[in-house]
Amino acid sequence: xxxxxxxxxxxxxxxxxxxxxxxxxxxxxxxxxxxxxxxxxxxxxxxxxxxxxxxxxxxxxxxxxxxxxxxxxxxxxxxxxxxxxxxxxxxxxxxxxxxxxxxxxxxxxxxxxxxxxxxxxxxxxxxxxxxxxxxxxxxxxxxxxxxxxxxxxxxxxxxxxxxxxxxxxxxxxxxxxxxxxxxxxxxxxxxxxxxxxxxxxxxxxxxxxxxxxxxxxxxxxxxxxxxxxxxxxxxxxxxxxxxxxxxxxxxxxxxxxxxxxxxxxx
Numbered sequence: 001x002x003x004x005x006x007x008x009x010x011x012x013x014x015x016x017x018x019x020x021x022x023x024x025x026x027x028x029x030x031x032x033x034x035x036x037x038x039x040x041x042x043x044x045x046x047x048x049x050x051x052x053x054x055x056x057x058x059x060x061x062x063x064x065x066x067x068x069x070x071x072x073x074x075x076x077x078x079x080x081x082x083x084x085x086x087x088x089x090x091x092x093x094x095x096x097x098x099x100x101x102x103x104x105x106x107x108x109x110x111x112x113x114x115x116x117x118x119x120x121x122x123x124x125x126x127x128x129x130x131x132x133x134x135x136x137x138x139x140x141x142x143x144x145x146x147x148x149x150x151x152x153x154x155x156x157x158x159x160x161x162x163x164x165x166x167x168x169x170x171x172x173x174x175x176x177x178x179x180x181x182x183x184x185x186x187x188x189x190x191x192x193x194x195x196x197x198x199x200x201x202x203x204x205x206x207x208x209x210x211x212x213x214x215x216x217x218x219x220x221x222x223x224x225x226x227x228x229x230x231x232x233x234x235x236x237x238x239x240x241x242x243x244x245x246x247x248x249x250x251x252x253x254x255x256x257x258x259x260x261x262x263x264x265x266x
Contacts, residue, residue: 001046001047001048002046002049002056003045004046004047004056004057004059004111005042005043005044005045006045006059006062007040007043008025008040008041008042008070008071009026009027009029009038009040009041010028010030010041010071010074011028011037011038012030012032012036012037012071012074012075012078012079013032013034013035013037014037014078014082014083015082016032016033019036019075020032029063037078039074040118041070041100041116041118041119042115042117042119042127043062043066043104043115043116044113044114044115044117045062045111045112045113046111046114046131047108047109047110048110050110056111057108057109061108061109066104069100069107070103070104073096073100073103077092077096090138090192093118093120094126094128094136095187097118097126097136101113104116112131113130114130114131115127115129115130116128117137123140123141124138124140124141124194125137125138125139125140126139127139134186135184135185135186136185136187137182137183138184138185138192138197138246139181139182139183140180140181140198140201141179142205142206143176143177143178143206144176144177144179144210144211145174145175145211146174146177146210146211147173147174147214148167148172148175148213148214148215148226149167149170149171149172149173149226150163150164150167150225150226150227151164151168151170151225152225172213175255178254179201179205179251179253180250180252180254181201181235181248181250181251182252183197183243183247183249184247184249185245185246192245192246196244197243200239200242201239204238205235205239209231214226220234228255228260229261229263231255232252232253233263235251235253236248236250236251236263239251248265249264250262251263
C-alpha cells in the first residue's frame with residue numbers, strides 16, 4: 001500500500017469577506033490580498049496505485065478537493081474568531097483539522113485519508129492521524145551546536161579510521177544539529193501550552209548538549225559513541241514521560257541536511 005502526501009498552500013485575510021483565488025498554487029491559492037495568514041496543509045492519502053496512470057490519485061484532484069471543502073472551514077472559523085477578538089487555541093486547531101477531515105472523507109476515490117498536518121510555522125506542525133486511534137501529533141524543531149569524535153576504544157587506530165573516516169579525528173569536529181520532537185495526544189485533551197513544551201525540551205535535552213564536547217561533557221557519551229543514531233536514543237530517553245497529558249512519539253536528530261535518524265522508543 002502506498003502513502004501519497006500533497007502540500008496545499010493557501011492564505012486567508014481575516015479583514016476581508018472573501019479571498020482572491022489567484023493562479024500560483026506553488027505559493028498560495030487562495031492568494032488573498034495584503035497582510036494575510038498563510039497556511040500549509042499536508043494531506044496524506046493511503047491507497048493502491050492505479051496501473052493505467054501510475055497514480056494513487058492525481059495530485060491536482062487533491063488540490064481541488066482541499067480548496068473546495070477544507071479551505072472554507074479554515075476561512076469561516078478564522079473570520080468568526082477574528083471579529084470576536086478571540087485567538088485560535090491548540091484544541092480549536094485540532095477541531096479545525098477534525099472538521100476538515102470529515103469534509104474531505106470519501107472524496108479521493110479508492111485512496112483513504114490517512115493524516116492531515118498543518119504547518120503552524122516552518123518549524124512547528126500539528127497533525128491529526130485519522131486511522132490510528134484518531135491521534136493528534138505536535139512537532140517542533142530545535143537546534144544545538146556540539147563537537148564529537150567517533151571512536152571505539154576496543155578498535156585499533158587503523159580500524160577506527162576505517163570505520164569512521166574523518167569523524168575519528170581525535171581533536172573532534174562539530175555539527176549544527178537539528179532536533180525534531182514529536183508528541184502524541186488524543187483529541188480533546190486538556191489545554192496544551194507550547195511554551196511548556198519548549199521549556200521541557202530545552203531544559204531536559206538541549207541545554208545538556210548545546211555547545212558541548214559530547215564525548216567529554218556529557219557522561220552518557222563517555223561510554224557510548226555519539227553517533228546520530230545514539231543521539232536520537234539519548235534524546236528520546238531524556239524526554240520520555242516528561243509531557244503532561246501527552247506521550248513522546250519520536251525524536252529525530254539531523255547531523256547534516258542529508259543525514260538524520262529517528263527513534264521511536266523500544
